[in-house]
Amino acid sequence: MTAAAAVQTITSEPVVNRRPRGVGSRGFAAEPGKVTRWIILGVVGIVFLIPILAMIEFSLRLGQRIDGVQKYTFSHYTAVFDPANSAGYENLFQGITNSLGICLLTVAIVLVLLLPTMILVELKYPKLRALLEFVCIIPVTIPSIVLVVGFVPVYSVVASIFGSYPWTMAFAVGIIVLPYAYRPIAANLAAVEVIILSEASRSLGAGWGSVLWRVILPNLRRGILSSCFITIAVVLGEYTIASFLSQNTFQTALILVQHTDPYVAVIFALLALILAFVLLLIIGRIGSASPGGFRRKRRSA
Amino acid sequence: MTTVATPLAPADTASGAGANPRRRSVVWLGLVPFAAYVVLFLAIPAILAVGSGFFDNAGAFTFANLAAFANPNILQSFVSSIWISALTALLGAVIGALVCFALLGTRPDGFLRTIVDSASSVLAQFGGVMLAFAFTATIGTQGFITTSLVHLGLADNIFNSFDNKGTWIYQVSGLVIPYLYFQVPLMVLTFMPAMQGLKTTWAEASATLGGSRFTYWTRIGMPILAPAFFGSLILLFANSFSSYATAAALISQGGIIPLAIRQQLTSETVVGVANVAGVLALGMVVVMIVLMTAYSALQRRASRWQR
Numbered sequence: 150m151t152a153a154a155a156v157q158t159i160t161s162e163p164v165v166n167r168r169p170r171g172v173g174s175r176g177f178a179a180e181p182g183k184v185t186r187w188i189i190l191g192v193v194g195i196v197f198l199i200p201i202l203a204m205i206e207f208s209l210r211l212g213q214r215i216d217g218v219q220k221y222t223f224s225h226y227t228a229v230f231d232p233a234n235s236a237g238y239e240n241l242f243q244g245i246t247n248s249l250g251i252c253l254l255t256v257a258i259v260l261v262l263l264l265p266t267m268i269l270v271e272l273k274y275p276k277l278r279a280l281l282e283f284v285c286i287i288p289v290t291i292p293s294i295v296l297v298v299g300f301v302p303v304y305s306v307v308a309s310i311f312g313s314y315p316w317t318m319a320f321a322v323g324i325i326v327l328p329y330a331y332r333p334i335a336a337n338l339a340a341v342e343v344i345i346l347s348e349a350s351r352s353l354g355a356g357w358g359s360v361l362w363r364v365i366l367p368n369l370r371r372g373i374l375s376s377c378f379i380t381i382a383v384v385l386g387e388y389t390i391a392s393f394l395s396q397n398t399f400q401t402a403l404i405l406v407q408h409t410d411p412y413v414a415v416i417f418a419l420l421a422l423i424l425a426f427v428l429l430l431i432i433g434r435i436g437s438a439s440p441g442g443f444r445r446k447r448r449s450a
Numbered sequence: 451m452t453t454v455a456t457p458l459a460p461a462d463t464a465s466g467a468g469a470n471p472r473r474r475s476v477v478w479l480g481l482v483p484f485a486a487y488v489v490l491f492l493a494i495p496a497i498l499a500v501g502s503g504f505f506d507n508a509g510a511f512t513f514a515n516l517a518a519f520a521n522p523n524i525l526q527s528f529v530s531s532i533w534i535s536a537l538t539a540l541l542g543a544v545i546g547a548l549v550c551f552a553l554l555g556t557r558p559d560g561f562l563r564t565i566v567d568s569a570s571s572v573l574a575q576f577g578g579v580m581l582a583f584a585f586t587a588t589i590g591t592q593g594f595i596t597t598s599l600v601h602l603g604l605a606d607n608i609f610n611s612f613d614n615k616g617t618w619i620y621q622v623s624g625l626v627i628p629y630l631y632f633q634v635p636l637m638v639l640t641f642m643p644a645m646q647g648l649k650t651t652w653a654e655a656s657a658t659l660g661g662s663r664f665t666y667w668t669r670i671g672m673p674i675l676a677p678a679f680f681g682s683l684i685l686l687f688a689n690s691f692s693s694y695a696t697a698a699a700l701i702s703q704g705g706i707i708p709l710a711i712r713q714q715l716t717s718e719t720v721v722g723v724a725n726v727a728g729v730l731a732l733g734m735v736v737v738m739i740v741l742m743t744a745y746s747a748l749q750r751r752a753s754r755w756q757r
Binding site: 197207219269287294296303411425 | 477480481483484487488490491492494495496497498499500502545548549551552553554555556564565567568569571572573575576577578579580581583584585586587588592593594595597601631634648650652653663666667671688691692693694695698699708711712715727728731734735738739742
């Protein structure tokens with residue numbers, strides 16, 4: 150600790166945490182050598198790939214191993230779209246449809262309830278920002294299984310008002326999604342000078358409508374898009390609430406179909422994992438495209 | 451994970467001179483829909499969940515339900531939940547920290563980091579049921595590794611007859627493996643910002659003063675990262691403690707607290723008191739509050755070095 154403190158006093162000047170690329174400080178730098186790095190990443194990477202590869206292997210199996218030889222086929226993949234089997238997978242496709250519907254509604258909750266509130270708080274009630282953040286982070290600290298205990302009685306009331314439709318689940322899922330949806334928008338809001346932008350456009354004669362629609366929202370595009378994608382990924386992976394509210398969604402249907410046709414369950418799980426990975430990869434690309442540029446600009450200003 | 455809201459312009463620009471009092475009262479209404487939503491679907495369910503443990507079947511207030519914690523099955527579930535969470539948190543934190551160390555010095559917006567980040571997010575946050583399937587296909591009775599081991603002549607291997615109680619993955623102790631599969635990625639997501647916060651100049655200063663890479667890590671790097679590491683460790687513990695979907699897909703009985711809650715909600719396993727699900731929810735929330743308080747304290751310490 151003392152050494153750390155000493156170093157801190159030496160480097161008390163603000164330092165940009167970026168070493169010029171290509172300068173060979175590898176000999177003494179904190180970072181690992183090339184060999185160490187690739188050994189760690191290689192071993193962990195392979196261990197983490199094994200279950201995914203095992204899923205692929207499983208989905209291609211034809212029958213059991215006979216005399217230690219496993220035959221493979223694509224028939225489980227083609228069977229999914231074979232009309233002859235449609236009755237068996239009806240429940241699964243219904244679950245996927247329900248999940249997509251819940252996705253849409255949950256994204257709508259984020260866009261219609263959360264986003265305007267965040268902008269309003271940023272513009273008019275900055276003192277409430279900490280409270281809003283606290284509220285949005287709470288669902289991380291309350292396990293969904295605990296919330297479910299409370300959702301069951303709440304939903305007996307909801308069902309008596311709206312009926313027991315799958316889409317009503319969106320209200321509950323919207324709460325689970327809050328922390329994930331909040332962060333990208335909040336990070337974007339922090340990087341954009343919303344107040345200055347809105348004052349500038351107001352002084353140029355813009356009404357609040359065009360300030361919001363033509364100035365603030367375009368600036369928040371990246372954060373909003375990330376929020377929506379992450380919301381979709383969370384909704385598609387949600388199981389706890391659906392199973393206790395007895396709704397048929399993608400995940401609960403997967404559990405059911407697993408008993409009758411484990412191959413199809415694995416195929417869809419694999420596809421869902423890949424879809425979520427691609428969605429997050431896109432977020433990563435749009436996220437890294439220029440918020441860094443924003444920060445750098447602000448620092449040099 | 452550590453989104454720090456940077457304070458923007460001072461408050462007086464927000465409450466600008468132009469806003470007349472009547473206008474303000476209307477603007478205030480804009481907060482109502484979201485507030486109503488949060489009250490209806492977050493506050494009320496949370497209060498109902500935790501509060502229901504304090505009422506008996508007739509609706510009268512009572513502390514008697516807390517006796518459920520003395521039930522040997524419930525107690526055993528808590529013990530299992532805690533040791534699984536502790537073990538997977540510790541292993542996940544150490545392996546995850548190693549991965550973060552390996553990623554140190556790679557470009558934050560580079561291809562490698564984007565891949566690692568996306569994969570980590572998928573596994574840490576959306577796996578659930580799908581992770582259960584992945585491990586059934588890997589080390590389940592018909593799993594790739596299990597059948598390969600049997601083919602190699604190990605008819606009774608660790609995966610298909612663990613502790614003489616059948617397939618490992620369907621036992622409570624077998625949860626450790628799939629849980630690590632989301633714990634390590636969560637560690638990477640939460641610990642990487644702290645690793646990234648290590649200034650290159652500190653390493654250079656240490657080197658100028660004659661320190662080796664070993665001295666740098668033991669005397670500077672590790673002490674600075676310690677609060678962040680323990681903070682992430684707590685977060686991992688909480689994550690594993692509250693996770694439900696993976697365990698539910700693998701184990702049809704009880705064994706850990708979330709599964710005990712399921713048993714209570716679906717079949718009313720006899721414990722002898724009312725609203726046991728509420729009592730268990732209360733127990734979980736108490737543990738989570740303790741964990742999160744410790745987490746935010748450590749996070750505050752850790753953020754001192756991340757400016």
